[in-house]
Amino acid sequence: MNRVGTGVADSVRVSVVQDNPPSVPDFTQWPSFPFEGDLRVKQLDDPVPLEPPRRGEGNRECTACNAPDEAYIWVGERWRVRAMDRPTGLPMVLILESRSHLDLGDLPNLLAAELGVMTVRLERAIRSLDGVARVHVNRWGDGSAHLHMWFLARPYGRLQLRGTFLSLWDSILPPISESQWRENLALVAAWLAEFGGRPLAEPPRIQWQAPSSLSASPTESAEPAADEEPASVIEAAEEIPEPEGLSASEAEQSKAEHPPAG
Numbered sequence: 001m002n003r004v005g006t007g008v009a010d011s012v013r014v015s016v017v018q019d020n021p022p023s024v025p026d027f028t029q030w031p032s033f034p035f036e037g038d039l040r041v042k043q044l045d046d047p048v049p050l051e052p053p054r055r056g057e058g059n060r061e062c063t064a065c066n067a068p069d070e071a072y073i074w075v076g077e078r079w080r081v082r083a084m085d086r087p088t089g090l091p092m093v094l095i096l097e098s099r100s101h102l103d104l105g106d107l108p109n110l111l112a113a114e115l116g117v118m119t120v121r122l123e124r125a126i127r128s129l130d131g132v133a134r135v136h137v138n139r140w141g142d143g144s145a146h147l148h149m150w151f152l153a154r155p156y157g158r159l160q161l162r163g164t165f166l167s168l169w170d171s172i173l174p175p176i177s178e179s180q181w182r183e184n185l186a187l188v189a190a191w192l193a194e195f196g197g198r199p200l201a202e203p204p205r206i207q208w209q210a211p212s213s214l215s216a217s218p219t220e221s222a223e224p225a226a227d228e229e230p231a232s233v234i235e236a237a238e239e240i241p242e243p244e245g246l247s248a249s250e251a252e253q254s255k256a257e258h259p260p261a262g
Contacts, residue, residue, distance in 0.1 A: 054144055069198075079118050081095065087180075093151070129153065138150040
């Protein structure tokens with residue numbers, strides 16, 4: 001609000017100055033930022049008094065605990081590795097999970113030490129794939145209370161994909177071929193199995209065809225359905241917040257299970 005003199009004694013004119021929207025950050029000009037054109041910063045919602053429980057908290061089921069070993073590409077005594085349900089834009093996206101229902105800060109010393117070993121081991125396995133330059137390791141944890149670490153492979157030579165926005169590019173780039181994806185999964189699983197555990201991912205089977213019917217195989221030529229979106233990092237269920245708020249009963253239960261500090 002500005003007070004502007006009018007030249008008349010004991011009189012002021014009040015004008016209302018609109019709040020300026022936040023300026024667009026400098027990173028929107030980085031070569032790695034995947035969007036261009038006019039951008040506007042979203043209005044920030046008011047903070048909620050009580051956050052909803054994640055999967056595996058309160059009365060919400062844990063997806064990881066309920067998943068069978070067959071849903072993973074490699075399993076061990078205390079760790080499991082899984083992939084997306086279909087190819088995405090990056091050469092490889094994998095998730096390392098603990099078998100025990102623990103979050104990062106809850107790990108006992110043994111599992112904490114093993115997490116470091118498994119992180120290095122899985123990073124090396126993914127980086128050994130053809131066409132992979134770097135492996136980004138991320139942990140968000142806002143969607144699930146069960147520890148899960150993300151491993152994202154950056155394609156070699158794609159300098160525009162370096163840095164912060166690799167998970168966004170995974171949703172934008174066209175998916176790699178399913179045969180290449182399955183071969184990569186089998187290679188990573190076999191690498192991990194050299195140190196123990198059980199590989200469950202198998203390489204793609206050869207599609208034998210008669211010479212008269214040589215053409216692109218149905219697996220490789222099939223286009224994804226119009227309403228089928230790639231299950232990329234950003235779109236994965238574990239990282240998408242719940243759109244609806246807590247019901248009154250859920251809020252009371254959450255308060256009882258997670259009393260405020262102090």
